[in-house]
Amino acid sequence: MCVNAVRITLDGVPMEVELGTTILAAATSAGVTIPTLCHYGGLEPAGACRICVVELKTERGSRLVPACHYAIEAPADISTSSERVVSSRKMTIELLLARCPEVPALQELAAEYGVETTRLPSDDDDCILCGLCVRTCRDLMDTEALSMVGRGHGRRVAPPYDKKSLVCMSCGACAFVCPTNKIKIADLYAGRTSENLSTYDERLVPVGNIRLNYSQQIPKVPVIDRENCVHFVTGACGACEKICNVGAIDYDQEDREETLNVGAVIVTPGYDSYDASQKGALGYGRYENVLTNLQFERILSASGPCEGEIRRPSDGAHPRKVAFLQCVGSRDTNEEGKPYCSSICCMASIKEAVIAREHDSNVEPTIFYIDMRTQGKEFERYFEGARNDHGIVFKRSSVAKLYEKPATKNLVVRHVDEETGEIAEEEFDLVVLAAGLVAHESNAGLAESLNITLNEHGFCEGHTYQVPGSGGGNGGGNGDGTAGQGAGATAGSAAGIFTGGAFTEPRYIPEAVVEGSCAASGAARLLAEARGTLARKKKYPKQLDVAKAVPRIGVFICRCGINIAGTVNVPDVVAYSATLGNVVHASEFVYSCSQDSLEVIKETVAEHKLNRVVVASCTPRTHEYLFADTIREAGLNRYYFELASIREHCSWVHMQEPELATQKAKELVEMMVSKVRGARPVSLEYSPVVHRGLVIGGGVSGMNAALSLAEQGYEVDLVEKEGKLGGNYLKHRRPVWNLYSPTYLEDLEAAVRANSNVTLHLNSEVILFSGVVGNFYAEVCNRETGEEHEISCGAAVVATGAVEREPVEYGYGTDERIMTQLEFESLLGGEDEPAPDIKSVAMIQCVGSREEPNLYCSRICCTQAIQNAMELKRRNPDATVHIIYRDIRTYGVREELYREAREAGVLFLRYDVDRKPEVTTGPDGLKLKVYDRISRREVELGPDAVVLSTGLAPRPDSEELSKVLRVPLTRDGFFLEAHAKIRPVDFTSEGLFLAGLAHSPRFTNECVTQSLGASARAATILSKDKVESKAEIVEVNLARCSGCALCVGMCPYEARQLDPESGKATVNDILCQGCGACAGICPNKATVQHLYRQTQIMHMLEPVGAQAGTEAEASE
Amino acid sequence: MKKRLKLDSNGHGMEEALGRLARLMISTGGVDRVFIPQHDETGEAVYATLVADVDALKDPAPLVPYINGNKGREAGLSTPKNGENKTAVFVRPCEARAIIELSKLMQAHRESMLLITSDCPGTLTLEDYKRLREEHPDHREEVAAFYAPFHGGERLEGHEVRECCTFCESLAHPMSDIRLLLVGAPEGTVVVEATSEAGERVLSKLEMEEAAEVDEAVREKFTEGQKSRHAEMEAHWDEVVHSVEDFMHLVQHCRRCYNCRAECPICYCRECVFQTATFEVTPDAFGRRADQYGVVKMPPDTLVFHLTRMNHMVTSCVSCGQCTEACPQKIPVGKIFSAVGRRVQDVFDYRAGADTADELPHAVFREDELEPR
Amino acid sequence: MEATVEGKTPTEDGTPTTSQGAGPFEPKIIAFVCNWCTYAAADLAGTSRIQYPPNVKIVRLMCSGAIDPIYVLRAITGGFDGVLIGGCHPGDCHYQTGNYKARRRVTILKEILKSVGYDEERVWLRWISASEGGAFAATVSEMVEALKSHGPNVLTTNWNK
Structure with missing residues (x-):
């Protein structure tokens, strides 16, 4: 026993505590809860509320002492819940309740201790006179903005002389510690209280001075707001440091400057929102129910302040009529406005209106606009759908003024009626202003430090159109790849600086994504020689061998904000999942794909010794890999994972039928639990990558893609159907919109022809295409000579253009x-x-x-x-x-x-x-x-x-090419990308990319950006040494194979053969593409497809609730 | 002009004459081995044998009116693939059809065979065959008696051939190398006809008398009769099976013994899917199925078994009827498969066992077919 | 009692009924779909919020050519009222010809089903491309309606199978 320790017994359990420890601290560390009201860790205890009394038995007898206050100095026997303790607490509660019958904290205590009524005359105060606020202000904040005044029955907490305090900092600490929520800063503070509002939530809600800025913050560690923290401002307080048991608070942390040596810089600082309060007539900042589009978006967001429920600020009511006013601050030549169009607002408002209707079908949105600008791919259909199917009203009218009706705080929008030309007024519950996109204030400083130029609007001047090596274009890039302006979205005139996204102009997500890739390609061209030299390989833990273990399945159900939870009863699905055979854990996430959720999955795998995982969330095409990789990080083979699509296939398509959707979600989860139960680990083979690219189409897009790849150091085959390069650009007497140099095309063609990495195939087309990512095989036929070339490539870019x-x-x-x-x-x-x-x-x-x-x-x-x-x-x-x-x-x-x-x-x-x-x-x-x-x-x-x-x-021959490449087209006949927003230049088929007019109509400079972006995407494959084989390939159970060769006949890739010796079927893992046609024909599943084993599928078809196996799966 | 030789029984019986033919084929070097049924030493039972030594071909039984299982599969199993050695295979039409189907499935090697099929009047059930044997203790007499009316295109009265034999549409298989013609041939003789170059080569080595023409009209008449009985059978199917419940009624006594599958010459899987985990569920899952539906039958999946077997091999069903013989519950499995098989085969203009050049319907596809679905 | 709710449904006299129980008949459909086209179309229906009846559950295969008719047989004898198989349009198969193989297999299977007196119209093979989210939703709606007129699958209600 150490000198400073003392033996005590707490509720009959002997323990050893440090001398001078309070009983409360000792109990807390032992996991025993003692109720407190006036206790706050950062303050000296006061023992004022008497709710924390415990019974202390010493040699001198037994007595009640306040646990928060009593320091243990000698051995003692303490009871925290003896009859005497409980009776004393009940009395205290009765007294406090009489004084403050409406305080929830007291009501809860009363309920816990069975105090139903108070025998004393009731008061209507909310203050229990614990003094915590006074002590906090005095002891922690070094301020005496309030104190106890009066005596006896008149005793109360008040600022000196009952006047609003001049010393109060409106720090809010008193309100924060008050156990009864009695304290209001407004009662104390003489000045105008300014709440610290969340920038993430668009100033819709207040935030604390220690906070996570938003839930997806990485790393997920709270930070102290130094601007507002009392400790940083006055040196007082420091409560957080005292309270934090693990000592995580460090007031001495300083901002650090770090020096990085880099060969290229990519600048993508984004944009700012137009300050709508500048348009005074629209009432933003004056009328509570006038919001900006970003604020409304936060309101719609499941992770936003209203959790996706549409409530208007003034009264929290559900608005019915909602007006969207377009072009707020955009297309506006007034001094306070911006002359340009912000591009995205029309589509953003339509989408907000549609989503608002999805969240609440009573909402009636009206969009007031000047011109409807839905010029993006598939946007026109969305617009038509919004108008025709979602009942959104579109009114062509620019709104100059609106006013509030004081009684209802509704808003009256004055506008010109399109039909009559007369001034009309219409009343709305809520008005959303489509505030435009403006350059960030900080751009100026950034531009100065990077030595780049900004335009009159404060956006960066970017040039995507310079041809390296040509000497042409603005600023004369020298293109030797060492210090030149690569042809990425080069910023200003600075060398090696690339930019993207809304830093140069307002942009949609897909364009911003493409620009990011484009900038990456510019950097990659510049740094081609150094490629890979600083790369670090991700390390995974050793894979656990669980093949023979009884399945232990973990199920994680995603709420996806309200995307799923708004329709599907997620807790219900979780509860059901927990009853399924072999499921040992089931829980839910707000967003499964967030970093912290992934950590939880890993921890849960370890904690519950899970050997199989099901996540029920969105389509596997977006996040399957992420989750599979997560369980790999947890030591499991990544194919012990299945994803149940309860968003795309359930909540989003059965929005009107929550009960049936919930039932279906359960069944979908169960199907995947059944499937994962029969999962087998798959070990992947690797095959070398052919470091050669294929570009189909020799217009501006194709040439840029080819040149970019060539300059990154890859050989490229450029296939053009016509006898010369240039495509559509040849037909224009002057480029549409772009400010290209008159010799742009000549320069580009010269650079392409001069690059020894590029092999040109004019008059040619791709007639056959097969293979896998990293190892494609193409046949290119010269239409004039009939000659055929065989080409191997690791990736291909489709840039075949379009026609007028x-x-x-x-x-x-x-x-x-x-x-x-x-x-x-x-x-x-x-x-x-x-x-x-x-x-x-x-x-x-x-x-x-x-x-x-x-x-x-x-x-x-x-x-x-x-x-x-x-x-x-x-x-x-x-x-x-x-x-x-x-x-x-x-x-x-x-x-x-x-x-x-x-x-x-x-x-x-x-x-x-x-x-x-x-x-x-x-x-x-x-x-x-x-x-x-x-x-x-x-x-x-x-x-x-x-x-x-x-x-x-679309080109009439697109369909033919789509068949050769086995890639899909849109309804309109353009090539269909993998994902409109997040994979805009990828095809679903790995290793194939698209750019230019083949993707959708766009300006030449946009085509260039896109083709450079596509080249960067292709380079993500070409830069690899090897690619993983497909996991879904087949294997043969030799004992079962009769050698009938039906599989051989089914295979379009010659991956299936009969072994001449044994007569049994074989699989060539490299050639196998994983279609499963051979497995489908094999009568007894001697051929088994990984990830789609017959037993797995059969078990998925079992009736609901029929899967309850507790043993490991029978061998197939 | 096809090569046709006359084979006389010479009072020793037609089977012995065929045995002589087989021995000659080996001794003249036309073939290396012979696959042929023989009586065992007791004379009671018949087995398929693979003979290499002419002296071991003692008691040939290629015409015995009982078939102890379709031997197409055994013929395939006993013939090496791509062998230098050629094997003369004496089989009946249904067995030849099975060989043709199996060769498409790599389970037999047609190219290593000298396929010899005989006109077949059909065979008897085991009970009937035993009765016939009692009537004719000497099997030479038994064969002579059974085949006597057959030369004239009739069947022996008083003995019913098996049901599938009543609508078997082919006499000696046209895609054989050698056909042994009985119908339309003079009583007591067999006309040996070469129907391929290989057959011709072998026959030309034999010093035998040329045969006269067979009576094609008699052959035609017999085949027509068989075809019309097939059509009747198909029509009857339509009358009997209106709904799947009617079908379930037909197979209701099935006890899932799998004998039909075991006897089927086409079911070639080394391990049947019904013996794998594919249809297996845990005992608990059976309980949950019962919870779901109120009741489940044990053992389950009788219907799935028959439909799955159909799906696997009904396009190749050669209507040999061995499944019916094997069924302890007297379910007319062979007839069911014949009727369903014919319908499915019709979709693809396919006849199981007709020609090795025809492609298995489920193994191939055409781009411009079967639309609209 | 909804058709899709699990567990047996004791009626008032205590006799169990099948899942179809009382109430309007809601057919249960299982869809075996190609990863590259119909599955993507179903995703697109989702992102486009095209509403369709919740009667269908999707099993993803890499290709319609991977369909084993055993799955269909298991489904129609194991509680489903209809089976939808979705593949790429002719000529568009991601694996060149898988959809043609599926078409043969499904044709053979349907002919067998028809021959044994089963209502083969419960099995649908449809070509739905990745961009046809609307077509996927419409197909499901159409199939649900069609199956309603066909009534419950006799193999679901008949235990003697």
């Missing part, structure tokens, strides 16, 4: 004065040609676009039309140009071109899709009749030429 749609509308083909934009462009001629003799032109937009069967926007036509109009005006200032449009989609900084065109006198008429212009031809010229929705009248024109903006159509 040939119109059938408006009499095209019957009169040569009716032409397409491209034809008009060539009629306009080049700089050195005489101006065309055209006095008036009418351009019709969206010809054959944005309606079935081509329900997509071609993105470039508005800009192209305006550009051509401006060119005509420039060459021929007297010419009249009418642009007849549905929505002008000059997104981003293209908006300025639109404004310039209007200023230059280009006339804009707007038509409705159900009331199209009419074009007639006659001896006296062309006639065009259109009902202009802006002036609400019929307009008749007699132009010299009618120019049709017909948009872009």
Whole structure:
């Protein structure tokens, strides 16, 4: 026994404590709970509330002492729950309850101790006079902003002289410690209390000074807000340091500067939201129920302040009518606004409106807009779906003003009625402002330290269009790969600095993702020689051998915020999962895929000795690998994992039937539990990667992809169908929108031809394609000579482009004065040609676009039309140009071109899709009749030429190529990427990537970015030494094989053969692609497909609840 | 003009004449071995034998009116693949069909065989055969009696052949190398016909008398009769099976003994899927199934067994009827498989056992077929 | 009692009924679908929030060509009222020709089922590409409706099988 220790008995259990320890501390460390009210770890104990009394038996007899206060100095026998203790606490509770009958903390205590009523006259105070607040303010904060005043019955807590304190810092500590929630800072503080609001939650909720900024924060360690922490501001308090048992608080931590030596810098600082309060007439900051779009997004978010329930700020009520006001601060030439279009807000508002309807079907959203700009891939369909299927109302009207009705705090939106042209008013419960995207204030400092230039809007000037090695382009990149501006999204004029995302312009997620890859490709080109030199290999623990062990299955059900939990009763599914055979653990996560959840999975595997894991969450295509890798990190073979898709296949598609969806989710989980029970470990083989790329298509996209790969050090085969390189770019007299140098194409082609890594195949097409990621085999046929080349490659990029749609509308083909934009462009001629003799032109937009069967926007036509109009005006200032449009989609900084065109006198008429212009031809010229929705009248024109903006159509041979490559097309006939947002240039098939117009219509500079991004994605494969074999390949149970060779005939890859000696079937693991056709035909499953074993599938089909095996699976 | 030789019984019986033919084939070097049924020493039982030594071919029984299981599989098992050695295989049409199907499944090697099939009037059940033997203790007489009306295209009265034999559509198999023609041949003789080059080569080494024409009209008439009985059988199926419950009624006494599968010449799996864990569930799971449905039958999955076996081999069913013989519950398995098999085979214009050149329906596909689904 | 709720359903007189019990008949469908097309289409239906009846459960295979008719037989004798097999459109198979193999197998199986008097219209083979989320949802809805008119699968209600 050490000198400072003393023996005691606590509730009959002998123990040893340090001399001077309080009874409360001793009990807490022994896991015995003693109720307290006035106790706070950071303060000296006061023993004021008497709720913590315990019975102390000494040689001198027994007595009650406050546990928080009593320091143990001698051996003692302590009881924390003797009859005497309980009776004393009951009395105390009765007294306190009489004083403060409404305090929840007391009510809970009363319930626990069985105190039902108080025999004393009831008071209505909320203060139990424990003094904790006073002591906290005085002892911790070195401030005496409040104290106990009065005596006897009049005793109370108050600021001096009952006046609001001048010394109060409004730190909130008193309110924080108050056990009864009596203290309100507003009662104490003389100034205006400013709550510390969460920036993550868009200032919708307050946060503490020690906090996790958001739940997905990495590392997940709380930080102290030094700006607001009393300790950092005044030196007082320090309570956290005293309370923290593990000593994690370190006030002396300093910001550290670290020096990194890098060869390239990628800058992606993102954007800021426009400060909507600058538009005073819209009431943001004045009216409680006016929110920004980001705030509304937080409200919709399951991890947001309302957990996905839509509540408006003023009264927490569920709003019914919600208005979305577009272009707040965007497309705004006023001083406080931004002249450019923020690109994303139309789609963002539509999506918020649709999701709001999903969360609460009573919500009636109305979107007030100027032009609907849904120019992204598949966006037009989403827009149409929102309007037609989700009942979202779209009103074309720019809202300049709204006001609040004081009684209801509803908002009245003043706008111009589109039909009548009159001012109208409409009342809404909530207004959401589509605040635009602006450059971050900090960009200036960043630009200075990086020596890069910003444009007038504060965004970074990026150049994706320089051709390395050509000397062309802005800033003259030197392209030797050492100090040049690689052709990534190079920032400004600085060497080796690449940027991406909204740092250069407002951008959608897929574009930002592509830009990230593009920047990576630029860095990779620059650093090609150093590739891999600093790479570290991920290490996994040794794999546990559990093949013979009884299955111990862990099931984790994901709420996915409310994406799943909003429809499926997740606790119910968890409870059900726990009853399934071999399931030894079942629990839920808000987000299974978050880093901390993955840690929990690993810990649970260890704790419960799990040898199989099921996660029920989203589609396996997004997170299967993540979870499988997690259990691998936990020491299990990664194929002891199954994922039940209860989001895509359940909660999202059965939203109106929560009970049935819950039942289905249970069954889906059970199916996967059945499947994982029969899982077998798979050990992967590795095969070497062919460090060679294939690029299909020799337009601007294809050439950029090829050049980028070549400069990263890989050999590339570039296959072009035509006899020359250039693709669509050859057809343009001047590029649409892009500010390329006039010699761009020549420079690019020269660089491609000069690079010895590139092998050109002109007049050629890919006629056969097979193999696996890292090891593809292609046959390229020269269409002229008939020669065939065999090509091996590790990855391939599809950049086959698109074509201008040939119109059938408006009499095209019957009169040569009716032409397409491209034809008009060539009629306009080049700089050195005489101006065309055209006095008036009418351009019709969206010809054959944005309606079935081509329900997509071609993105470039508005800009192209305006550009051509401006060119005509420039060459021929007297010419009249009418642009007849549905929505002008000059997104981003293209908006300025639109404004310039209007200023230059280009006339804009707007038509409705159900009331199209009419074009007639006659001896006296062309006639065009259109009902202009802006002036609400019929307009008749007699132009010299009618120019049709017909948009872009997928290449007619795309379908053939899609069959050769076995990759899918969209409904519209463009190639379909793996995931619209997070894998925008990947195909689902590993090792295949896409870029340019083959992906979807876009501007040339966007094509370049995309193709460079695709090259970076392809390089993720080409840079590897080896790739894993597929896990889903087949194996043969030789004892069972009869050698019938049905499997051999089924295999399209010649991976299945009969062994000539034994006559048994064999598998070539490298050739096997894992389709399972051979396993499907094998009558007795001598051929077994890994991950899809017949017994697994059969057990998945068992009736619900029929799986209860407790033994290891019978051998197959 | 096909090569046709006349084989006289010369009073020793047709089987002995065929034995002589077999011995000649070996001794002239036409084949190395002979696969042929023989009577055992007691004369009571018949076995398939593989003979290499002509002296060991003592008591041939290729025409005995009883078939102790379809020997197509044994013929396949006893013939080495790609062998230099050629084996003359004396089998009946149904066995030849099985050999053709099995060769597509690599379980027999047609190219190593000199396939010799005889016209078959059908065979008797074991009981009937025993009765016939009692009537004719000398098996030469028994064969002579049984085949006497057959030369004229009729069957011996008083003895019913097995049900599947009543609608067997082929006489000696046209895709054999050598056919032994009885129907339309003079009584007591066998016309030995070469139907392939290999057959011709072997026969040309034999110094035997050329045969006269067989009576094709008699052969035609017999085959037509068989075909119409097949059509009747199919029509009857339609009358009997309207719903799956009717089908379940047909197999209701099945006790899952798997004898049908064991006797089937086509079921070639070394280990049947029904013996693997595929259909296995734990005892507890049976209980949960009962909970789910209220009741489960034990043993379960009778229907799945028959349907799975159909799925595996019904396109190759050669209608030999051995399954019916093997069934202790007298379920007409062979007839069921014949009827269903014919329907499925019709979809692909396929006939099980007709020709090695025909592709197994489930082993191949065409791109432009079967649409719309 | 909903059709999809587990466990036996004692009726008032205590006799057990099958899962189809009382209430309107809700067919249970199992779908064996190709990873590359129909499974992706089902995902797309999800991300597009296209609503369809919850009667279907999906079993993912790498290819429709991996379908073993045993699975279908197990399903129709083991409690499901319908089986949907989803593959890539002809010519689009990720593994070149798996869908044609599936088509043969399913054709043979359906012909067998028809021959033994079983309602082979309970087994559907459909080509649904990765971009056809709507088609997947529509197919399920259509199948549910069709099966409702066919009524419960006799092999689910008949224990003597």
